[in-house]
Amino acid sequence: MSPQSQALGMTLVSIEKGRGVMATPWREELVGDPETGVIASGVVTTLLDHTCGLAINSAIDEPMPIATLDLRIDYLRPAAPRTGITAEAHAYRLTRTIGFVRAQAWDVDKGDLVATAQAAFMLNPRTQPRGS
Amino acid sequence: MEDNAIQSLDAFLQRVPYNRFLGMRVELAGDEMTAVLPFSQHLIGNPMLPALHGGVIGAFLELTALAQLSLAEPTRRVPKTIDITIEYLRSGRAQDTYARAILRKVGRRVANVQVEAWQDSRSQPIAGLTGHFLLRNEA
Numbered sequence: 066m067s068p069q070s071q072a073l074g075m076t077l078v079s080i081e082k083g084r085g086v087m088a089t090p091w092r093e094e095l096v097g098d099p100e101t102g103v104i105a106s107g108v109v110t111t112l113l114d115h116t117c118g119l120a121i122n123s124a125i126d127e128p129m130p131i132a133t134l135d136l137r138i139d140y141l142r143p144a145a146p147r148t149g150i151t152a153e154a155h156a157y158r159l160t161r162t163i164g165f166v167r168a169q170a171w172d173v174d175k176g177d178l179v180a181t182a183q184a185a186f187m188l189n190p191r192t193q194p195r196g197s
Numbered sequence: 198m199e200d201n202a203i204q205s206l207d208a209f210l211q212r213v214p215y216n217r218f219l220g221m222r223v224e225l226a227g228d229e230m231t232a233v234l235p236f237s238q239h240l241i242g243n244p245m246l247p248a249l250h251g252g253v254i255g256a257f258l259e260l261t262a263l264a265q266l267s268l269a270e271p272t273r274r275v276p277k278t279i280d281i282t283i284e285y286l287r288s289g290r291a292q293d294t295y296a297r298a299i300l301r302k303v304g305r306r307v308a309n310v311q312v313e314a315w316q317d318s319r320s321q322p323i324a325g326l327t328g329h330f331l332l333r334n335e336a
Contacts, residue, residue: 069250072218072239096214098275105215106278107259111252115242118251133251137282 070115073108077119083156085119087112090149102146106180109170110138112152113182117166120154121186124164131164134185144172144179151175154182162188205271206230206264221257223264230268232261234294241291249289254314258283258296258326262310265298266330274333276308281328289323292316306332 066075073095078086089095089104089112097105114136121131144150153175154168168182169175206223210216219240224231234240234257242250259281266276296314312326313319 067244067250068239068241069253070242094214094218099212099214105213105256107215107219107252107256110255110259110281110283111250114250114252114255132288133283133285135282135284136251136255137280138255139280140278143277 083124086153087116088151103143109180113168116152116154117168117184120156121164124156130189132187136184138182140180148172209267232296236292247291254289254324255283258312261296261298261312276330276332279329284325287323
């Protein structure tokens with residue numbers, strides 16, 4: 066657990082090889098629109114980034130440092146007021162150096178998404194092959 | 198810079214709980230705005246390096262874009278984010294981070310904004326963002 070994921074109150078929902086699900090419960094401090102009480106898009110961004118990293122980490126056999134190259138997020142609709150967010154990520158393709166991930170986030174119903182994401186991660190094996 | 202633009206920007210930053218959670222503020226020099234994210238322990242995503250959380254950097258860049266838009270059009274409601282692409286260039290170290298936004302196109306309904314964040318040197322950005330934002334009519 067990192068200080069930021071703790072500060073957001075993130076919880077691990079489930080994990081399997083190449084897939085991870087995490088959630089952030091709603092709380093007043095994380096609101097992005099004080100008129101409606103909807104959670105901030107920045108919280109969705111951080112949850113998606115974190116869950117993508119989790120999916121990559123669960124997909125690789127040996128733990129290694131990873132770094133996000135890019136992260137694209139489509140905000141499909143605002144979340145329901147005073148409602149937390151759940152995100153699921155799938156690391157669908159790994160090469161020796163790069164991991165590709167898709168992710169989605171919802172508030173109440175997994176069939177009614179609030180955001181989708183696509184990310185690429187750099188994998189940094191601790192021992193580099195000779196000549197690389 | 199007109200007083201009402203600064204006030205509206207200040208109001209935007211202070212009114213939103215999540216902005217206070219991040220601890221972000223803005224500085225103005227004439228019409229140039231620099232967003233500042235003072236370092237705080239709770240922004241760390243990787244305690245081993247240590248490095249700022251990538252999501253925090255993304256959120257900071259998005260808020261910088263929204264702040265720049267609100268500065269340009271203080272009477273409008275805060276725009277809605279349609280999509281963003283964040284590119285990570287260097288790891289964000291445990292220190293203050295700065296960002297500036299360029300409004301590449303402000304249309305009738307949609308704005309395209311580009312933001313860059315740096316720490317020690319502006320010539321060595323740590324991350325960039327391109328985003329589309331839905332502009333909304335006056336409240």
